[in-house]
Amino acid sequence: MNEHANMNGKICVVTGANSGIGKETALGLAQMDAHVVMVCRNAEKGKAALEDVRRESGNSQVDLLIADMSSQASVRALAKQIIAKYPRLDVLINNAGGAARERKLSADGIEMTLAANHLGPALLTLLVLDLLRASTPSRIINVSSEAQRRARPDMNDLQFERRKFNTFAAYGQSKLLMNAFTFELARRLEGTGVTANCLHPGVVATNIWGADPPFIFKMIIAVVKPFMLSSKQGAEASLYLATSPDVAQTSGQYFVKSKPAQSSPLSRDPRIAAEIWGWTETMIGQRLA
């Protein structure tokens, strides 16, 4: 990792920045002298994280914006604030995400995991794309998961209306959609100077595993706990993709802990990606301008 990269003058947005990987990513960028915009859904948690990042980095150019990535109105309001407040956008890190324990609906009536992990980030990306285009070379980084590898999305039932809801299936599916969307986005942005990549951060000891995880997660945690990474280690891949000159030209790739990797065959299938792209545009009511 290029720990001493200088990001002075660069503006970087990190969603889900109040805890875990996102907070460490914000801190790492602030330590590299970037102007960091931390996006958090809870104002109180956000303010506490903002203070921590400012104090630990010694960088006062760290801001906080509040948004719920599962709500399209909230994401639209966030994009408006970013566009109004900042003259440029060099790095967008779509890091916020989670795994709903049961099937519940977002404010827009969409299955929550899909809404927060894929549709919200996709909407934010399309809404701020002109700013990214005006700031080239610029980078979009989508924090995905190896859970995409085993996902088998049913394109006719992405919201588990007919299938029985399963936390892991819904989570993996949302990340597969995120990867396929990233690859399609990269294809569409070819030659523009805006890159788009996605990554698996490793298995990281964060709040995502929950205070009282469902049985399947408990089993996974029991097996992997001794090997789990710290949040700081979990942020390394995001920081690498956001700052390293080695990947300045790289686009449409999936990384596992800063190493290029093959995403699942389903996520790389251009026919499926086109279907996911079209479905996403319909669900968010936004097209690539």
Ligand SMILES: NC(=O)c1ccc[n+]([C@@H]2O[C@H](COP(=O)([O-])OP(=O)(O)OC[C@H]3O[C@@H](n4cnc5c(N)ncnc54)[C@H](OP(=O)(O)O)[C@@H]3O)[C@@H](O)[C@H]2O)c1
């Ligand atoms: N930890 C792992 O092993 C692992 C593995 C693969 C991928 N990932 C991915 O890494 C990313 C970061 O997760 P983490 O492990 O650092 O977990 P975390 O500590 O729980 O952090 C998740 C962050 O996302 C925020 N968030 C969740 N839903 C949101 C919403 N609807 N709107 C706005 N913010 C929202 C959370 O806010 P609150 O604090 O308010 O909930 C928190 O700031 C996620 O995308 C996750 O899927 C993690």
